Amino acid sequence: MQQPLYELRGLTVRHVAAGRAAALEQIDLRLAAGEQVAVIGPSGAGKTTLLSTLACNHRPAAGVFSAFGTDPWALDNRTRHQLRARLFLAPQTPPLPPRQRVVTAVLAARLPQWSLWRAAASLFKPADPEAAFRALARFNLGDKLYSRVDRLSGGERQRCALARMLLSEAQVLLVDEPLSALDPALSQLTLTTLQQEAARRQAALVCSLHQVDLALAHFPRIVAMKQGRIAFDLPRAQVTDAMIAELYRDEMPPANAPQTEPPAIVAGATCL
Ligand SMILES: Nc1ncnc2c1ncn2[C@@H]1O[C@H](COP(=O)(O)OP(=O)(O)O)[C@@H](O)[C@H]1O
Ligand SMILES: [Mg+2]
Secondary structure (H helix, E strand, C coil), X not given: CCCCCEEEEEEEEECHHHCCCEEEEEEEEEECCCCEEEEECCCCCCHHHHHHHHCCCCCCCEEEEEECCECHXXXXXXXXXXXXXXXXXXXXXXXXXXXXEHHHHHHHHHHHHCCHHHHHHHHXXXXXXXHHHHHHXXXXXXXXXXXXXXXXXXXXXXXXXXXXXXXXXXXXXXXXCCCCCCCHHHHHHHHHHHHHHHHHCCCEEEEECCCHHHHHHHXXXXXXXXXXXXXXXXXXXXXXXXXXXXXXXXXXXCCCXXXXXXXXXXXXXXXX
16 A cells, blocks of 8 residues: 555544543554545444544544644644645534525635635635536535525535535545435435545545445445444455444444345454
8 A cells, every 4th residue: 555644553532521431442544545435334333533533623542643644633733724724524514604605605615725815805705606606516506506504405515515625625535424315316426426526636535424335336445333443444345244234233224234144254354
């Protein structure tokens, strides 16, 4: 593997409000530029925490964490902020200002590239509405260009955040459950658009997904999480139905998960 974008070794992450309980434990993960990875696992497994840790939002409690060849938590705040501009996290519920127009929310991705004057002016008159329209149209949302953010459905808000991601210059695209509110056709469109964009800019794409069938159909590498640990990290061809059944054993099967359970064991895989 080439020089990794990320290297995590023995990583532990705790949420402040959760006391001593760790949300992530003993995480080992390497991720190279251009890789496309799906993160799967039951609710509470740690998928969201892993994505926001990769976004440098959680200071690890223990272990090694390196992003872009450096430890972000050894940097001063300003330098860490500059490093964060090289990645983009699209949370499941994007914190977009509710009264803002979609066009302004999407163009906010360009703020780090603009002067203060241009950024302030764009609040009154959007600087490049055509670019915002093109990004929205790729997610079938072109007609919402001048809608207010609080008039969008949950799924539209999330795609609005993904359109914003297209206008960023991020080299790491971190996307948390982008399909939760989408029908099958829009789910396909959304994943295909994200993957094409990641490939075009040779960015790494890490996408948490509840839909196991789509994860396996679209992503060459599958990272499965359970109870804060990595249950397996494998090329999709090595993921068996039995592993998926074991992963989701304690919860209802996820949407469209394979129902068969052949007891196949794959060498090198650890399945909790
Ligand atoms: N802000 C938070 N404060 C305290 N505990 C949290 C917080 N966010 C998540 N957790 C806990 O961390 C664990 C992992 O959660 P999360 O990363 O959201 O899992 P997933 O995305 O797989 O559902 C869970 O036990 C969850 O309850
Ligand atoms: Mg989550």
